[in-house]
Amino acid sequence: MAEVITKRELGRGERVLPGVFRLRLPLPWPGVPHCNAWAVVAKDGFVLFDTGMHQPDSLSQLERALAMCNLSLQDARLVVCTHAHSDHYGQAATIVDEAGCELWMHPNHEHMRRMAEDPEALLARRLEVARQSGVPEEPLRRYAAERARRDTGIAAVIEPDRDLVTGVTIHTDLGEWTVHETPGHAPSHVCLFHPERRLLISGDHLLGRISLYFDYGYTPDPVGEFLNSLTVVERLGARLCLPGHGRTFADVHAHIQGNRKLVGERLRRVLDGLFGGPLTAFDLVPHVYGNSLAPQNAHWLLSKILAYLTHLEAEGKVERIAGEPERWAA
Ligand SMILES: [Zn+2]
Numbered sequence: 001m002a003e004v005i006t007k008r009e010l011g012r013g014e015r016v017l018p019g020v021f022r023l024r025l026p027l028p029w030p031g032v033p034h035c036n037a038w039a040v041v042a043k044d045g046f047v048l049f050d051t052g053m054h055q056p057d058s059l060s061q062l063e064r065a066l067a068m069c070n071l072s073l074q075d076a077r078l079v080v081c082t083h084a085h086s087d088h089y090g091q092a093a094t095i096v097d098e099a100g101c102e103l104w105m106h107p108n109h110e111h112m113r114r115m116a117e118d119p120e121a122l123l124a125r126r127l128e129v130a131r132q133s134g135v136p137e138e139p140l141r142r143y144a145a146e147r148a149r150r151d152t153g154i155a156a157v158i159e160p161d162r163d164l165v166t167g168v169t170i171h172t173d174l175g176e177w178t179v180h181e182t183p184g185h186a187p188s189h190v191c192l193f194h195p196e197r198r199l200l201i202s203g204d205h206l207l208g209r210i211s212l213y214f215d216y217g218y219t220p221d222p223v224g225e226f227l228n229s230l231t232v233v234e235r236l237g238a239r240l241c242l243p244g245h246g247r248t249f250a251d252v253h254a255h256i257q258g259n260r261k262l263v264g265e266r267l268r269r270v271l272d273g274l275f276g277g278p279l280t281a282f283d284l285v286p287h288v289y290g291n292s293l294a295p296q297n298a299h300w301l302l303s304k305i306l307a308y309l310t311h312l313e314a315e316g317k318v319e320r321i322a323g324e325p326e327r328w329a330a
């Protein structure tokens with residue numbers, strides 16, 4: 001009789017360079033099966049860049065991945081988070097507690113705090129934004145039901161011991177890593193750069209498979225910030241990118257260009273969608289993304305459309321027409 005194999009992702013660790021390890025940790029999200037944390041040797045232990053999400057068995061997954069690299073959690077000397085999304089920060093509290101080390105992260109992590117401390121209030125606010133953006137009641141109800149069952153993925157909210165801002169350096173046995181503020185994907189996003197080896201720990205700012213997301217509602221123009229952050233990273237001249245999801249990649253410049261191109265395409269589609277007359281953000285979803293709206297990605301797609309509209313508004317290309325629901329005109 002054939003053995004029944006239950007398909008379950010496991011944490012995995014692998015050496016990508018001498019002293020640099022990729023820890024691939026499972027995620028419960030459809031279409032995003034895992035995220036990366038990176039361990040870089042330092043002071044008889046290692047600096048851990050990102051943490052994976054907090055889930056019932058997430059600590060053992062991280063320990064499993066570390067063990068595959070002959071590392072153990074107690075030897076973490078410092079936790080550095082590229083940004084405060086649950087898949088990069090969720091286990092920070094647990095790890096810091098186990099290893100007795102510090103956490104360094106960018107101070108603009110209000111977006112995470114609001115979500116983790118009061119997920120119901122955040123959901124209520126999201127539903128309000130969705131309603132205001134023209135989403136009908138029925139899909140809203142399905143989305144609310146879907147979200148209500150979800151965990152925040154964050155073990156506990158802890159404040160960074162040090163603010164990860166431009167000018168801060170992180171010491172490892174490989175040498176120093178410099179901090180570069182790269183908001184856009186999240187207000188708290190930073191990239192870490194190793195100038196001698198031209199390595200870039202890019203979090204979700206640059207991914208091998210280009211995929212855009214912007215936290216909407218915390219800063220005036222997340223898309224504009226993201227485009228600026230691409231320029232910040234481009235100037236570094238990285239040779240190898242260690243991203244927050246997927247494998248390392250070398251053609252960093254091409255990926256930066258690819259991101260710019262995709263943002264440009266999305267902005268054009270939003271504008272094209274408005275040529276026939278004013279529309280709500282919800283009406284624009286099929287113009288930009290086809291028929292891909294589902295409860296699982298509704299918030300994701302709507303956030304992006306609102307971020308594009310806000311950017312076009314800042315550029316003076318579209319206008320917000322107040323009302324219930326709110327409409328946008330080219
Ligand atoms: Zn993220």
Ligand SMILES: [Zn+2]
Binds near residue numbers: 035
């Ligand atoms: Zn991520």
